[in-house]
Amino acid sequence: MNDIIQAAGWALIHFLWQGALIGAGAAVLLRMMGGARPGTRYAVSCAALLACLLWPAYEFVAALEAGPSKLQVLALAAVESIYPHSELLAGIDNRxxxxxxxxxxxxxxxxxxxxxxxxxxxxxxxxxxxxxxxxxxxxxxxxxxxxxxxxxxxxxxxxxxxxxxxxxxxxxxxxxxxxxxxxxxxxxxxxxxxxxxxxxxxxxxxxxxxxxxxxxxxxPAVWWLSxxxxxxxxxxxxxxxxxxxxxxxxxxxxxxxxxxxxxxxxxxxxxxxxGDLTQRIRQLVAPQQQRGNWKAVLATLGLAAACLSGYANARTDANLPAARTPAIVDFKTCSKPHWPKKDLQAEHTGTVTLSFHVGESGKVIGSKVVKSSGHPGLDKAARVGIEKCSFIPAKLRGKAVASWQQMQYVWTLE
Structure with missing residues (x-):
């Protein structure tokens, strides 16, 4: 059920730009088809409205078929730096x-x-x-x-x-x-x-x-097309x-x-x-001369190109775990790391970069030193300190998942 909610929610959100794209393309095309027969304009409008239904429906089905396991593999293999808007995504995903x-x-x-x-x-x-x-x-x-x-x-x-x-x-x-x-x-x-x-x-x-x-x-594009x-x-x-x-x-x-x-x-x-009764009466009394419009062909090609471009971008984004949010530390649970006595006496300083594994419960279940501070005591103290912290676990389509995070401890004396 949670997968259905996530897929439906993101499909509804993505239709904001998809519907705008379809509506804008249809408006340009219909504008250039002003001299075409009403039946032709009717067919174009119906096709555009049908696209408004089929595009988000396809996105919804594709998201369900992708499955959480496949997306989870992509998420755990990704680097956190590829999510510049993780906080925004986290807020949207949680709601x-x-x-x-x-x-x-x-x-x-x-x-x-x-x-x-x-x-x-x-x-x-x-x-x-x-x-x-x-x-x-x-x-x-x-x-x-x-x-x-x-x-x-x-x-x-x-x-x-x-x-x-x-x-x-x-x-x-x-x-x-x-x-x-x-x-x-x-x-x-x-x-x-x-x-x-x-x-x-x-x-x-x-x-x-x-x-x-x-x-x-x-x-609004749906109501205008209708x-x-x-x-x-x-x-x-x-x-x-x-x-x-x-x-x-x-x-x-x-x-x-x-x-x-x-x-x-x-x-x-x-x-x-x-419809517009005045225009209908005018059409009956003095029908417009029907004429071809080569611009309509260009508009059709432009609309198709725009839709394909938007679809390609959407598919590219879909291949990334866009609905995945990183783990967030709960600072209330963290205490100031204990400075090893020997390192303090020797006035050792430095920066240690840790990679740690946050489980589905939000607890740290493992860590390793990615870049040492140059002092084993400080490195060990940093690992002990991070393991005492609790996190809001990472989420993939609303489900808590295990993830690897990175953090730096800066040891400095003032």
Whole structure:
């Protein structure tokens, strides 16, 4: 369990820079793809969000597969000087259980919120009203789009905006106010938009988005990419609906009515008022000319190079025991070394460098002289003194491990 906590904690920490790298690359690429089709930008955004999920997942699995024994061998063979930030690493490593616990608490709260949303949709499906005329019209539109599954229409009193949910048994929830107030031709355009989501299986992508948002809720890049996906998805659905009805301006007018009513959007379902309504209306009325952009190719290559570079650095760091912290002496347990009487009378001085073995309990279980002071008595007194000290043992992924340390005793007379 401790290995899982350590691997998860460091994966979450490393995603801070990984997510920033993916988000920055995606932003540059999408910026250069301004003239591309919405479907292409949608695919790029989805790929970037998927990378946000897969990269830390891979790091987590790789850390578990490495195993503590392999890392321990690397740690015990390493020299302490290669850890210039050992105190910082020690502080982070010791707080990983708290970090992971807080992350799990937030994930649980967000998952519960999503579960309540899905439960509300399921209840609306069971209790929503029926309308034979619009159910027939919905089925006819679905057949024209090549949708073979049965799509159910439910009229909901408390709903603010039409939404689509479900994959195997899709359902379109339509506000009762819209059925009563909106002209039939505009309502039909909105139904065509919802059916476009059904044909593209967008509900599954939306669920995956929610999973990524829940697991990586702390990173702004995830939320930005998710919003971008929803925006591009609505543009794609608008295009399909406009082709189906043959009148793009009809759908634009329906969206304009939605904007005036200021309907709220649903996160766990696909709503017709998602994305930037103004831009969607403009795209329907005066679509941008699609053009190729060679800069997008350069941006793609740059993003790939940056990701590979970041991955290589991450793998290089992973080969070092980054989560290992050195043993720390507890000075309260140490007493001033006893100066040998003969050496004191002879006024012997010097510096002795000791290498000592700190066990998992924090006790010194062996020592040796690396560099003598030139006086055997002082060397022996230094070894006796260090063996009386207690240490906070070195840690590898949160576990206490034995380690060799070095320390200097300086014998001087004042």
């Amino acid at each position: 990983l259980p708290l970090l992971v616990s807080a992350w799990l608490a937030c994930v649980g709260a967000l998952a519960l919120r999503s579960a309540f949303g899905l439960a509300w949709i399921a209840r609306a499906r069971r209790t929503g009203g029926h309308n034979g005329h619009w159910q027939l019209r919905l089925s006819q539109l679905a057949a024209r789009l090549g949708i073979r599954r049965e799509v159910t229409l439910r009229i909901v009193e408390t709903l603010a905006s039409p939404i689509t949910a479900g994959w195997w048994r899709p359902v379109v929830l339509m506000p009762a106010a819209l059925v009563a107030r909106m002209p039939p031709e505009l309502l039909e355009a909105l139904l065509a938009h919802e059916l476009a989501h059904v044909r593209r299986h967008d509900f599954l992508v939306n669920l995956l988005q929610n999973v990524v948002e829940i697991l990586l809720f702390y990173h 919003r971008r996906i929803r925006h591009e998805r609505e543009l794609v659905a608008d295009s399909i609906a406009a082709d189906l009805t043959g009148e793009p301006r009809r759908l634009a007018l329906a969206l304009s009515e939605l904007e005036k009513m200021q309907f709220a959007s649903q996160r766990l379902a696909l709503a017709a008022d998602g």
